[in-house]
Amino acid sequence: MEEICRICLEASVTGLGFERGLLYWIDPVAKTLTGKCAFGMSGSGLTEVNFRKRVIPLDSGDILAQVARTARPVNVTAPGTEPEYNPEFLRETGSKAFCLVPILGSEKVYGIVAVDNRRSGKPITAEHMENLSIFCNTTGLALQNAELIENILESQARYRTTINGTADAIAGLNEDFRVTIWNKSAERLFGVKAGDMLGNPLLPLFPPEEARLLRAELDRAGFVRDFAVRGRQAGTGAETNLSVTCTPIEREVQGREWSVVVRDMTAQTRLQAQLIRSEKLSAVGQLISGIAHELNNPLAAVVGYAELLARSEKPPESLKADLAYIMTNARRCRGIVSTLLNFVRQPQAHKTACRINDVIEDTLDLMRYKIEKTENIALVKELAAALPPVFIDPQQLGQVFVNCLSNACDAVAARTGSGEITITSSFADGKVRATLRDNGCGIDRRHQDSLFQPFFTTKPEGKGTGLGLVISRRIIEECGGALTLLFSGPETGTAFGIELPPAEEAYAPQCAPAPGRVTGKKVLIIDDEEDLLPVMYRMIKGDGNAAETAAPREGLARLAAGDYDLVVSDMEMGALKGRDIYEAAMKLPSPPGFLLITGDVLNPALLEWIEQNNLTCIPKPFGMDEFSGAVRKLLAVPRKREGGGKRSRRGGGGR
Numbered sequence: 001m002e003e004i005c006r007i008c009l010e011a012s013v014t015g016l017g018f019e020r021g022l023l024y025w026i027d028p029v030a031k032t033l034t035g036k037c038a039f040g041m042s043g044s045g046l047t048e049v050n051f052r053k054r055v056i057p058l059d060s061g062d063i064l065a066q067v068a069r070t071a072r073p074v075n076v077t078a079p080g081t082e083p084e085y086n087p088e089f090l091r092e093t094g095s096k097a098f099c100l101v102p103i104l105g106s107e108k109v110y111g112i113v114a115v116d117n118r119r120s121g122k123p124i125t126a127e128h129m130e131n132l133s134i135f136c137n138t139t140g141l142a143l144q145n146a147e148l149i150e151n152i153l154e155s156q157a158r159y160r161t162t163i164n165g166t167a168d169a170i171a172g173l174n175e176d177f178r179v180t181i182w183n184k185s186a187e188r189l190f191g192v193k194a195g196d197m198l199g200n201p202l203l204p205l206f207p208p209e210e211a212r213l214l215r216a217e218l219d220r221a222g223f224v225r226d227f228a229v230r231g232r233q234a235g236t237g238a239e240t241n242l243s244v245t246c247t248p249i250e251r252e253v254q255g256r257e258w259s260v261v262v263r264d265m266t267a268q269t270r271l272q273a274q275l276i277r278s279e280k281l282s283a284v285g286q287l288i289s290g291i292a293h294e295l296n297n298p299l300a301a302v303v304g305y306a307e308l309l310a311r312s313e314k315p316p317e318s319l320k321a322d323l324a325y326i327m328t329n330a331r332r333c334r335g336i337v338s339t340l341l342n343f344v345r346q347p348q349a350h351k352t353a354c355r356i357n358d359v360i361e362d363t364l365d366l367m368r369y370k371i372e373k374t375e376n377i378a379l380v381k382e383l384a385a386a387l388p389p390v391f392i393d394p395q396q397l398g399q400v401f402v403n404c405l406s407n408a409c410d411a412v413a414a415r416t417g418s419g420e421i422t423i424t425s426s427f428a429d430g431k432v433r434a435t436l437r438d439n440g441c442g443i444d445r446r447h448q449d450s451l452f453q454p455f456f457t458t459k460p461e462g463k464g465t466g467l468g469l470v471i472s473r474r475i476i477e478e479c480g481g482a483l484t485l486l487f488s489g490p491e492t493g494t495a496f497g498i499e500l501p502p503a504e505e506a507y508a509p510q511c512a513p514a515p516g517r518v519t520g521k522k523v524l525i526i527d528d529e530e531d532l533l534p535v536m537y538r539m540i541k542g543d544g545n546a547a548e549t550a551a552p553r554e555g556l557a558r559l560a561a562g563d564y565d566l567v568v569s570d571m572e573m574g575a576l577k578g579r580d581i582y583e584a585a586m587k588l589p590s591p592p593g594f595l596l597i598t599g600d601v602l603n604p605a606l607l608e609w610i611e612q613n614n615l616t617c618i619p620k621p622f623g624m625d626e627f628s629g630a631v632r633k634l635l636a637v638p639r640k641r642e643g644g645g646k647r648s649r650r651g652g653g654g655r
């Protein structure tokens, strides 16, 4: 537009026979006229630089403002001293007579051309004025076109920036579904540059079946909105979830076109699936913990009675084998319950120096039936002798083996032929190592990087949670070790390796001396489980102590009346809780020791309370050794005779 103004002025002056000229520009926003360009002014005192500084408000009385407002040309023959002719400006330019002609577009005045014949003083005729007006009107149209083009270019730039700046892939398609617009996100999503895409059809970028469905829906409905389509990630080829919206644009001249927006929903879909899975998981978790809780009480009775019988003076020979059988299986049930519980919540780790081979053997005992009998998989064990112990919670290490073995079983089941799982242990490079190898289906190369990501699973809905390897790795790493994929492929099967540092000398497993027997003490046992009371009673009596059993309410009454050395109480007993018993006991002048037993091992509030009060707590079902060990330890602590302290340490040594 600047260029057009300059050409217009020069052509007006030279072409129409004037001597010099000025062009004023109208700024409709600032509502002013400003000097824009000058031609032939060199002899006068006005330079173009100074001229460009001239600003005349459009609502002023200046003759220029009047021309701008009325859009009518003016021929000024004697400016004289009339106030509408700026005297200073007249002096500066030395003009005696001049004419002002507006530059008219179809809807507005763009500016004003002022011309004169200062040197020759030649008068400006009506014909000159008319010619100048015609020329200025043509210029006005040229300016209008230029303005339109500038607007179009500007809006194109704006729309390009917007389209390229959006996270969604945007494409424009012509009638034949060939690409006419391809933004940066489309380049990224489909991995094809705009230069290679323009003019080519869009649909082949989708898997054929998806493209067919999309096309069919477009033909049927004439548009699609948030149409779910599977895609492939550019580069990796990983499956993606796309949402496609395709809207027709009806054009009078070029016919129908399409605007397409493709949104990558992969992350969102995964997140939603994770949420659903974790909700399911927590529902399953609650179910499992409920079942485990219910099982713990009867199981505690089975274990307890079986142990009592086995330890009785003279168990009949014929019963010995049966009893051993009951105990082994009851312990196995206990193991299963605690394995279930470990899956539900991340239990507090009880790290201790333990032998990896023992944990492997225990795990295999738990899983042998499933592996060998149910799945018909050969189990090969290559365990090195005399390995140094490792410092880890054996329950948690067992959980790692259970996870890896279950995965191996699934992998073997997923292929035909005879299955085999090999588990090894060794000591090399200063680390205790175990490997789990299977001859199963192997892990797809594309999945190998995602194995340890939470919720990554290739198993069908309801079978896999995608948590096994994550939890396992966390358990191993928390002990300074590593769990890694050693190799995997359809030919080789899969091998995972576990390495753990050997336990420090100080942690080497030593046979902790069993707490010595303490006799002649008085113990009150409170539980609402009638089956369990006699078991505990007999265990305590067997150690040479006086024991009394009571249901909760009765127990509370007896506690106040009797002088007990130790109170053993269940936690969950209906309205009255173990907590109430504890608090009542601690208020006594000489508080007894306190042993809490509970089947509710998952309750975080309970665990916190136990921790805060430093209580000894044993989870149901417990073995005889565990129970009498805890009882002996607490009875060995002398009672405070002065009493009154609510926070007695006598329950100390909590777990």
Ligand code: ADP
Binding pocket: 403, 407, 408, 411, 438, 440, 441, 442, 443, 451, 456, 457, 458, 459, 463, 464, 465, 466, 467, 468, 469, 470, 494
């Ligand atoms: P989940 O078993 O619930 O799927 P994991 O975290 O234990 O969760 O395993 C994640 C995925 O790793 C499995 O879904 C499976 O695809 C793969 N995987 C793990 N171990 C093996 C194996 N031994 N053979 C083949 N694939 C395996």
